[in-house]
Amino acid sequence: MALVPMRVLLDHAAENNYGVAAFNVNNMEQIQAIMAAAQETNSPVIVQASRGARSYTNDAYLRHLMLAAAELHPQLPIAMHQDHGNSPETCQSAIEQGFTSVMMDGSLSVDGKTPSTFEYNVEVTKKVVDMAHAKGVTVEGELGCLGGIEDGHGAGMTGAEALKHLTDPDQAAEFVAKTGVDALAVAIGTSHGAYKFTRKPTGDVLVMTVIERIHKKLPNTHLVMHGSSSVPQELLQIIREYGGEMKETYGVPVEEIQRGIKHGVRKINVDTDNRLAMTGAIRKVFATKKGEFDPRHYLGPARDAMKQVCIDRMVAFGQAGQAGKIKPKTCKEMVAFYTKGK
Numbered sequence: 001m002a003l004v005p006m007r008v009l010l011d012h013a014a015e016n017n018y019g020v021a022a023f024n025v026n027n028m029e030q031i032q033a034i035m036a037a038a039q040e041t042n043s044p045v046i047v048q049a050s051r052g053a054r055s056y057t058n059d060a061y062l063r064h065l066m067l068a069a070a071e072l073h074p075q076l077p078i079a080m081h082q083d084h085g086n087s088p089e090t091c092q093s094a095i096e097q098g099f100t101s102v103m104m105d106g107s108l109s110v111d112g113k114t115p116s117t118f119e120y121n122v123e124v125t126k127k128v129v130d131m132a133h134a135k136g137v138t139v140e141g142e143l144g145c146l147g148g149i150e151d152g153h154g155a156g157m158t159g160a161e162a163l164k165h166l167t168d169p170d171q172a173a174e175f176v177a178k179t180g181v182d183a184l185a186v187a188i189g190t191s192h193g194a195y196k197f198t199r200k201p202t203g204d205v206l207v208m209t210v211i212e213r214i215h216k217k218l219p220n221t222h223l224v225m226h227g228s229s230s231v232p233q234e235l236l237q238i239i240r241e242y243g244g245e246m247k248e249t250y251g252v253p254v255e256e257i258q259r260g261i262k263h264g265v266r267k268i269n270v271d272t273d274n275r276l277a278m279t280g281a282i283r284k285v286f287a288t289k290k291g292e293f294d295p296r297h298y299l300g301p302a303r304d305a306m307k308q309v310c311i312d313r314m315v316a317f318g319q320a321g322q323a324g325k326i327k328p329k330t331c332k333e334m335v336a337f338y339t340k341g342k
């Protein structure tokens, strides 16, 4: 199957009350892990690449790996998404590379660090929506600022600061009306990276009620949770056991994400958990088989470990079993859909 616009997957998820994990990729083993998990669970797939991933892979490798995934799994609908585009130019180059979905993160300025103004955010996001929808490509916007930094992108706020930049539900409604985005990333107190919370998060640091209020205002907009790795303690433990150093940290509990899915969350970004799983598996090989030097013998177990995380999330978010039920649409068909809506 050719890559499908992300909107097709999110619409189906909304109609059937489930969420779809969006996993970040930088290399072949990660793409293989996601596809093997999707194959085993019959799940629709969102694969996303940050700007950092695109420069690491030099775009062409990434594009061909995604085309290989589509060729090898013709029965699975796959969307390829630009994570945190910092400018309309970045989104445009992603579309040229065959991405079927782009995120214009205008919550930050073009440097990807400084919080911007609402007006700037509306302006750049609207520009990307006009450009992308003309090609049938899906657009995700962001309002409010997340904590932490991911691949060099982020304002680097701590949890306490991030709480001051939560998404305002009224402003979210205005933002969607002015830009026409398909999906909206909301800030609810989560952070990018492994160090999200210093204790198991409760309602004062992870404000799930914001999602409920935004969903009431915007029942037809697909909400996106960023920084939503769960940081399983057992994965941290494997890294520590085999010589790694991970400070005490907690992620977003899967039950909280499931609560979000009941209130309009359709895309859940997961990256850190996969990184932790791969790192633990590689450390274990290095610690227990000191003579090992064939990369396949540590990248293979790393791939298996990531596959298991992907399966766990696909099942927990409800996307497992859904791939065969989705009627795929092409970007061209989505152009007609957007034109009709105008």
Ligand SMILES: [Zn+2]
Pocket (backbone or CB within 6 Å): 084, 150, 192, 226, 227, 269
């Ligand atoms: Zn993010």
